Amino acid sequence: QKEVEQNSGPLSVPEGAIASLNCTYSDRVSQSFFWYRQYSGKSPELIMSIYSNGDKEDGRFTAQLNKASQYVSLLIRDSQPSDSATYLCAVNGGFQKLVFGTGTRLLVSP
Amino acid sequence: DAGVIQSPRHEVTEMGQEVTLRCKPISGHNSLFWYRQTMMRGLELLIYFNNNVPIDDSGMPEDRFSAKMPNASFSTLKIQPSEPRDSAVYFCASSLDPTRRGLDTEAFFGQGTRLTVV
Numbered sequence: 001q002k003e004v005e006q007n008s009g010p011l012s013v014p015e016g017a018i019a020s021l022n023c024t025y026s027d028r029v030s031q032s033f034f035w036y037r038q039y040s041g042k043s044p045e046l047i048m049s050i051y052s053n054g055d056k057e058d059g060r061f062t063a064q065l066n067k068a069s070q071y072v073s074l075l076i077r078d079s080q081p082s083d084s085a086t087y088l089c090a091v092n093g094g095f096q097k098l099v100f101g102t103g104t105r106l107l108v109s110p
Numbered sequence: 111d112a113g114v115i116q117s118p119r120h121e122v123t124e125m126g127q128e129v130t131l132r133c134k135p136i137s138g139h140n141s142l143f144w145y146r147q148t149m150m151r152g153l154e155l156l157i158y159f160n161n162n163v164p165i166d167d168s169g170m171p172e173d174r175f176s177a178k179m180p181n182a183s184f185s186t187l188k189i190q191p192s193e194p195r196d197s198a199v200y201f202c203a204s205s206l207d208p209t210r211r212g213l214d215t216e217a218f219f220g221q222g223t224r225l226t227v228v
Contacts, residue, residue: 034216034217042221043201043219043220043221043222044153044201044219045219046216046217046218049216088152088153090217097155097158097166098143098155098217099155100145100152100153100154100155101152102151102152102153103152103153
């Protein structure tokens with residue numbers, strides 16, 4: 001079983017819709033969770049971090065964490081074509097070891 | 111801050127040759143990570159250093175791969191001899207130690223080195 005799992009997609013949504021990206025992890029002791037965005041041919045860039053159960057909002061982005069279910073999600077409201085990218089879920093596997101999922105490709109159509 | 115700086119950006123080499131990738135972390139960061147990204151396997155952690163000391167190299171695929179961090183501002187990843195299956199994008203990332211920033215382990219990535227072994 002992979003440590004961090006994501007659906008590879010692509011997830012296609014129309015402009016203005018809500019995009020929902022999901023991630024599950026296997027290590028129950030994980031403490032820190034991150035969402036990175038990666039445009040084609042570019043490096044990953046951090047967009048959200050979350051450490052406690054519940055929701056964390058930052059602009060159009062909301063990260064949700066449920067440690068009991070070992071589940072992290074990212075919601076993107078009012079999706080824009082510029083949001084089209086691969087979204088990587090990352091989990092702190094202890095001692096700063098960040099483990100990444102394989103990413104979900106998001107396509108936002110105008 | 112210039113961010114994490116990697117060189118070269120692109121490298122094409124022949125099978126059997128030695129390849130050296132270089133990384134300069136963000137000033138003040140004391141953790142450094144080397145990742146490899148391929149379509150099939152995604153982003154894999156190869157090795158990471160804390161305060162210039164290798165902490166976990168369990169992701170290094172085999173003895174052909176080695177990494178060093180002689181000081182806080184420089185690290186290398188070496189592949190000798192290189193093979194076509196090593197072709198990938200290699201990323202270096204850096205972060206602050208969580209003991210200085212609590213649980214925060216935000217890693218900042220360099221632009222990557224695209225390695226092609228023919």
